[in-house]
Amino acid sequence: MATNSLRKLHVGVVDDDDNLLRSFARFLRAAGMQTTAYSSAEDFLADVRHPRFDCLVLDVQLPGMTGIDLRDQLAAEGDPAPVLFVTAHDDPRAREHAMAGRCLGYFHKTDAGSELLDAIRKSAATLPCEGNL
Amino acid sequence: MNWITVSWPMVAAACLTLGLIELHIGLAQRQQRAARFLFALSACAMAAACGLELALIQVDTIAHAEVLLSLLRVTIGVVLAALMAFVWSYFGAGNRWLALAFACLYLIGVVGELMPGPFNSFHTTITGLRTDEVFRGATFTMLDREFSIWYAFPYLATLTMIAFVADASIRLWRRGEHRRALLIGGSITIFLLVAGVQAALVLANKINMPYMLSWCYLAILVAMATDLSADALAATKLAEQLRESERSMDLAGAAADLGMWAWNISDGRIWATARARALFGFSAAETLSMDNFVNALHPDDRELRRRTIERALATGDDYEVEFRVPLAEDRTRWISSRGRFERGAKGELLGIRAVVLDVSARRGAEVELQRLHSQLAHASRVSMMGQLASALAHELSQPLGAILRNTEAAELFLQHDSPDLGELQEILADIRQDNKRAGDVIQRMRALLKRRDFDPRALSLGGVLDNVSRLTRNEAFTRRTQVEFDECIEPWVVMGDSVQLQQVLLNLVINAMDAVDDLPVDRRKVSVRTQHRGAGEIEVAVTDSGPGIAPQSLARLFEPFFTTKPSGLGIGLTISRTIIEAHGGRIWAESGVGEGATVRFTLPLADEAIAS
Numbered sequence: 001m002a003t004n005s006l007r008k009l010h011v012g013v014v015d016d017d018d019n020l021l022r023s024f025a026r027f028l029r030a031a032g033m034q035t036t037a038y039s040s041a042e043d044f045l046a047d048v049r050h051p052r053f054d055c056l057v058l059d060v061q062l063p064g065m066t067g068i069d070l071r072d073q074l075a076a077e078g079d080p081a082p083v084l085f086v087t088a089h090d091d092p093r094a095r096e097h098a099m100a101g102r103c104l105g106y107f108h109k110t111d112a113g114s115e116l117l118d119a120i121r122k123s124a125a126t127l128p129c130e131g132n133l
Numbered sequence: 134m135n136w137i138t139v140s141w142p143m144v145a146a147a148c149l150t151l152g153l154i155e156l157h158i159g160l161a162q163r164q165q166r167a168a169r170f171l172f173a174l175s176a177c178a179m180a181a182a183c184g185l186e187l188a189l190i191q192v193d194t195i196a197h198a199e200v201l202l203s204l205l206r207v208t209i210g211v212v213l214a215a216l217m218a219f220v221w222s223y224f225g226a227g228n229r230w231l232a233l234a235f236a237c238l239y240l241i242g243v244v245g246e247l248m249p250g251p252f253n254s255f256h257t258t259i260t261g262l263r264t265d266e267v268f269r270g271a272t273f274t275m276l277d278r279e280f281s282i283w284y285a286f287p288y289l290a291t292l293t294m295i296a297f298v299a300d301a302s303i304r305l306w307r308r309g310e311h312r313r314a315l316l317i318g319g320s321i322t323i324f325l326l327v328a329g330v331q332a333a334l335v336l337a338n339k340i341n342m343p344y345m346l347s348w349c350y351l352a353i354l355v356a357m358a359t360d361l362s363a364d365a366l367a368a369t370k371l372a373e374q375l376r377e378s379e380r381s382m383d384l385a386g387a388a389a390d391l392g393m394w395a396w397n398i399s400d401g402r403i404w405a406t407a408r409a410r411a412l413f414g415f416s417a418a419e420t421l422s423m424d425n426f427v428n429a430l431h432p433d434d435r436e437l438r439r440r441t442i443e444r445a446l447a448t449g450d451d452y453e454v455e456f457r458v459p460l461a462e463d464r465t466r467w468i469s470s471r472g473r474f475e476r477g478a479k480g481e482l483l484g485i486r487a488v489v490l491d492v493s494a495r496r497g498a499e500v501e502l503q504r505l506h507s508q509l510a511h512a513s514r515v516s517m518m519g520q521l522a523s524a525l526a527h528e529l530s531q532p533l534g535a536i537l538r539n540t541e542a543a544e545l546f547l548q549h550d551s552p553d554l555g556e557l558q559e560i561l562a563d564i565r566q567d568n569k570r571a572g573d574v575i576q577r578m579r580a581l582l583k584r585r586d587f588d589p590r591a592l593s594l595g596g597v598l599d600n601v602s603r604l605t606r607n608e609a610f611t612r613r614t615q616v617e618f619d620e621c622i623e624p625w626v627v628m629g630d631s632v633q634l635q636q637v638l639l640n641l642v643i644n645a646m647d648a649v650d651d652l653p654v655d656r657r658k659v660s661v662r663t664q665h666r667g668a669g670e671i672e673v674a675v676t677d678s679g680p681g682i683a684p685q686s687l688a689r690l691f692e693p694f695f696t697t698k699p700s701g702l703g704i705g706l707t708i709s710r711t712i713i714e715a716h717g718g719r720i721w722a723e724s725g726v727g728e729g730a731t732v733r734f735t736l737p738l739a740d741e742a743i744a745s
Binding site: 017019020022023024026027029030031061066086088089090091093094108109110112113114 | 523526527530531532533534535536537538539541542543544545546556560563566567570607610611
């Protein structure tokens, strides 16, 4: 796996499931990235001193503000960080809503990690949205 | 031999006969035993007096005559005293002062008569005998006597006794027993009057007759014999009526398939109809005792039956109990028994009378109903779980996804030059933890989908709410509905079946979500609230912000197969009600058109439930 291109990328991960959050952050670290993990969209927004993220991995179903709403808010604020969605369920409406805006990909939590890494690798360029569901 | 020597013994025989009959009856029956013994005593004493009268008729020396007279006086005293006691006992009424006066007066008369010479200046003497007086063609002996004051006393005593008998008879008449008062009271009074007058006249030499007190007693004999035969006739009629009523009961019992049995305490015997014998497995002719009945029961049910009967004995009510009678080849018959205690006049227990019915069919139907209910509840759960299939997928995805990430991370770490073993150990620990999480999810789902019987145990209501909250979280998200669950701060413990209670709450929350489906997203609200109600109850309320329920639908909400949803089965609420009621709670709905709807149910708190 070509992890060199992923070095030095700073990724933010938001998921309300602690175990999943930890495993995701660990995986991204193993791939050579730097990660910051948040349990909710509110925590993310509250962290005003966060560095510039090269990419965001957001869980769709979050308590309070959802991942998709967070993406919309960031877009409204002009935050350029590309967003990658992960979800645990197959709701076609949520998928549509996600794809309606800017997104790197819409993945299921049980999809292979290599696919997520590929999507992140392309994050440098602004590509049309790739869905995987 | 003349008519006197023939007829006096006949009178004596008559007295003895009736006396012995009454004695026999008194020995056999407890009822009126004392009265019958006393009458027997009186009659037998009168037979002896009759013998003494006959001896006096044929007496030929003065000394002999004096002895006979004294004996006669004492014997008549016994006759009268026994008769007085008999009246007192038989009539159940008597003036004790009159009785006392009688006893004193007669005793004075007898004792005074018997006192030897010097002390008694009034001692009587027989001055002569006339042995050839003729009375109706037969010769007899008359006594010439000097009058003595002591002679008056027995006659005064007799007057007192007449007053006593009259008083007792009037009291009996007033109690409604006219026949007895008139017949027996009247005959005794006649005896006393006629005998008293005759004896007085003979004593005063006013008439030439032997003493005929025994002949006057015949009046009493006739009266008592009539009384006795009336009783015998009534008894025969009663026996016939009894047989008649037994035949009717047999018919009624056969028509209703009832068995009847009765237990008599005094002799321990049991009477049972053929049907009752058949139900318990007894043969048609064997003698039965209470032990037979107890042994015919299933051992596990004997204690319950004993306690039920004891409790009924204490309160005086009828008892009702159901028990099993084991039959051949492992079959069991369920019997319902209803019994009543028979008590005597003083409240003493005379026996038990009971009716038994074969209720195996009903019991079997109840068991079958319970089984069908479980099946239906299961089917409803399964159909509900179909709607929540996404909940299962979602809940499993979390731990499975985490395991995958951890595995991939481990693979990547191992490609490093010097892999951090500590990190790898943490990865393995996390994988193990997530695997357990996934297993728990599957177990909870399996519990909900399994067919099982009602299995109540102590559980925390908060736990039930948590489970349902977790299950519905996904659905709520998908449907963009805001579902709020109260946090159960208190550790409310209820006795219940966790799966069934979850089923009820799931049903209510899904219904609530259905109700708000058509509203704009920001108005879709469902809340689940809990509160403590007095009387040891918890209330759970599921409220939706939907269009509400119309009054005509509200009344039919819990009916089976009633639904307002096009794809609804209509059994969810019916089953929910059955479940809540089986838990000892109530469930009901409140709503107004345009005001949303709330379904509430209550559950008793465990402490109270355990206490009751």
